Amino acid sequence: MDTAHDQVIAGLDIGSSKVATVLGRKTPDGVEILGVGECPTEGMRKGAVVNVDATVKSIRQSVTEAERMTGLNVESVYVGISGPLIKSFNSHAAISVKNEREVTNADFTRVLEIARTVELPNDREILHVLTQEFIVDDMAGIKDPRGMTGIRLDARVHVVTNDVPGARNLLRCVEKAALGVESLVLAPLASAEAVLTAEEREVGVALMDFGGGTVEMVIFYDGALRHTYVLPLGGGNITSDVAIGLKLPNADAEALKVSSGCAMIQKVRRDELVELPGVGGRQPRPLRRQHLSEIVEPRAEEIFALMRKEILRSGFEDSLGAGVVLTGGGALLDGLPELGERVFRLPVRRGGPIGIGGLVEVVNSPAYSTAVGLVIYGARAAETVVEQQEETPSAGIINRVKKYLSEFF
Template identity: 40%
Template sequence: MKPKFTEMDKENPIIVGLDIGTTKICVTVGRRSGLNKIELLGVGKAESAGVNRGVVANIQKTVYSIREAVSSAEGQSNVDIKVVNVGIAGQHIKSIQHRGILTKNDDDEIGRLDVERLISDMYKLVLPPGEEIIHVLPQEFTIDNEPGIKEPVGMAGRRMEANFHIISGRVTDIKNIKKCVDNADLEVSSLLLEPLASSEAVLDEEEKMAGVVLVDIGGGTTDVAIFHEGIIRHTAVIPLGGNIVTEDIRQGCAVLRNQAEQLKVRYGSALADENKENEVICVPGIRGRDSKEVSVKNLAYIIQARMEEIVEHVYYEIKASGYEDKLIAGIVITGGGAQLKHLVQLVEYITGIDCRIGYPNEYLAKTEMISKVIFEEMKSPMYATSVGLLIRGIQAVEEDEAVQYEIKSKKTDKTPVREIAEKQNKKESWFSKIISEFIRDNQEIDDDTFIGKK
């Protein structure tokens, strides 16, 4: 991805986020600014016609929408977009807990490469047929039987253990997303679970330490992520979102789908008792037919019934996680569905937990390329995932730079760099691994012999 305009991008690389949602496809272009914020360079949006509940249902329509959004973002940012960080969601997403162990040959300090090796080993876990690991998220580390360590880099130790939160998805759905991106002439830099991206945009470290639930209510799904002591503890994807509320309104009020969406956005409320009995909306009839009157209170009853179901699912996930009594920072709602009036009150009523709306405006910095209207629109909860993809993309670049720096320093010190192979391809066979470990443990040989070895 080669920007067309400035030299400073070598230090502040341009990152592109691609949010493939059920209702919209959004492309965001940005880079880190000097104030630890994200400079928004361009935004492109398109209606999502080929995605259903976070899963690609029509590749051609999805590719067309991606191209439309990319073209719009390129025109606004003056950047040639080739590489993107893609968000993934859908009801096929699952999570498990696992424990990994790495034993070193010496008691020297633990480096980033050692942590990368341990994480890479987790990708070799055997999953049920048709599933693939998307993320391996380390939780607490144990160094030489000393538990509760959150940052092991720099500590001396021989045996490193860690608990991992592993997120997996259906292979076919992951391949379909990658195929859509490939067909749009783009390259996937990373695939990121959408609630993780949203959490970067609307939560701060203090909330994650205290204990917080992120609830991202999208068009097709509602994503849940629970954090405690700065660590992600539980993730879930609920296959219900804003679109099913629209469908309920369409059937309950006997109106067209686009009319149902407008009713929800303009007059919708999650609490029927907060609306007046005599307030009525006039909906135009189809092709000259008589107009129809819809009671605002009846509309709210329809919405409340479905939102109660979604919140009950969220509350079930909170209780299943075992962290219900440890959520000092409460619940943070974001996503397009968070814009529904009186939703905070409904969530607090059902769960008994404090709640607020999460806005992704804390890390955004305006540039000349973005109009004030678009910049203000990007502060809406519905763009939390898009902004979060930018933040995580920038973090990934910085982490890679740190790993590369350590690799170079290892080479400079004439230290064996067997970890590099683990980082780059993870493809060494079990036989070569046994031979390598045998040579390592029983012979003293020149450093050059270790090249390409773990």
């Protein structure tokens, strides 16, 4: 059954602002984008389902749009998961090498299995176990220890966990939208797949996915994931501030922020004017763009200050040779990279999906980073050996969810 259909990979990003579906295919050169569908949603808040019916409707609509665009039929999807309840930590394990001092596949599997055996409360489960490095005797920094000689094998891993009820709600929405789930994937990890270069991950980088309800961060160093964080604030908070500050309905505030908002007051000329929409039949009025910026900048600055605090907490502030990369729809805000450089005292760039082929222009926005990343993740998962399939509490309802023992290897 080696048809084109078999190779179609669907990424489903159920965000706080919109649901995006990206369809792609694995090719010998990487990933080819085939199509996209998008639908705004009111069903999610800060990464959590707050209205099942609204979420299901948006999922269905975005998937149907992607199906119409491509003429393909989507049966199962890679689903992004996020929210402030995502927690992660480092873990490690050591074993003595069994056979004739050569590290075998069995040793490799065993040490990872021990590293992932951690006590979790009942309402939490493991989402990812990502290998950072192996140590064979005294030699550290080994990416794949198999075939090496030694008597002791250490594995260092990063364990990402999610809350069971949150994942269950999300999976139920996908199931109700008549879709199977290939895998749940940490949303910013998917974004990182689409946006970061291997070099950035090597020299150290903090990727921030600036969404509507959250800013998600993953920190990479030495090619491996080191730290994960989700802040429950996002572009929606900037919009609310504009709405309150200028006494506008939310939709008008959103449109004004997108068209004219700037996160750096300094960047705006004193004489620049924008149009303030009239409310309740009144005429639109001119507004100094600096005044708008006086509302936008403090909130953006507060969000970045909280992210900087988390970078300091992670201990990786001196290990970010590639600085900060901003993605997500919120990253499109004018002046945001400049503000980031001021707050983080690091180089900051804006990033969208890279390293893909096909209909690149239809997903050429930071808002699609997660959905495109899910497709890239799916293409990679297809070639990763499935070491172990397991039942997780949340996935009990959908038996198609697969888990990989060792990811991004």
